[in-house]
Amino acid sequence: MKTKLIRLGNLTLKAHRLDQQARQLRKQLREVSGSGFYTSTALDEAGTELTISVKLPLYLQVLPDAKPLLHVFEVCEGRDRAYARLHYPRTEIGLCANKKTRLFIDAWSESFDPPKPA
Numbered sequence: 438m439k440t441k442l443i444r445l446g447n448l449t450l451k452a453h454r455l456d457q458q459a460r461q462l463r464k465q466l467r468e469v470s471g472s473g474f475y476t477s478t479a480l481d482e483a484g485t486e487l488t489i490s491v492k493l494p495l496y497l498q499v500l501p502d503a504k505p506l507l508h509v510f511e512v513c514e515g516r517d518r519a520y521a522r523l524h525y526p527r528t529e530i531g532l533c534a535n536k537k538t539r540l541f542i543d544a545w546s547e548s549f550d551p552p553k554p555a
Contacts, residue, residue, distance in 0.1 A: 476545075480538075488527055488541040496525050496544035503528070509551045521551040 477490045496503065505523035512519050523546035530540045 484538060486539050486541060487533060488543060491542050491544050493525065493544045493546055496542060499530070499542065500525070500528055505546070507552075510548075519551050520548040522546050522548050 474495045475489050475491045479488045479490075480486070503525050505525045507521060508524050509521045510516065510519060525544040525546075527541045527543040530542055532538065533540050
């Protein structure tokens, strides 16, 4: 039983160290993003593709000729009105520092009333 408790202690110490490192990394992310130019991130299972959803002004600064796609979200359970948003497609920007992970960005517009059918 003593061995299990020591192992539990070692694992707890490791978890605390990892939590501290994660807090430091989150602080660095906040410093780099300034006013918060990204909204979310996604990494594929293999760790070879990282997508960062950025705020629209940044996306358009990097890709000014991007062609958005219209997405209409219909009324459904939990949503009392239909709305639309423009999605600026996921586009490869380059490789991350490890040279194995491709970096992509995408962006969404603010929501607006969907266009009326003609």
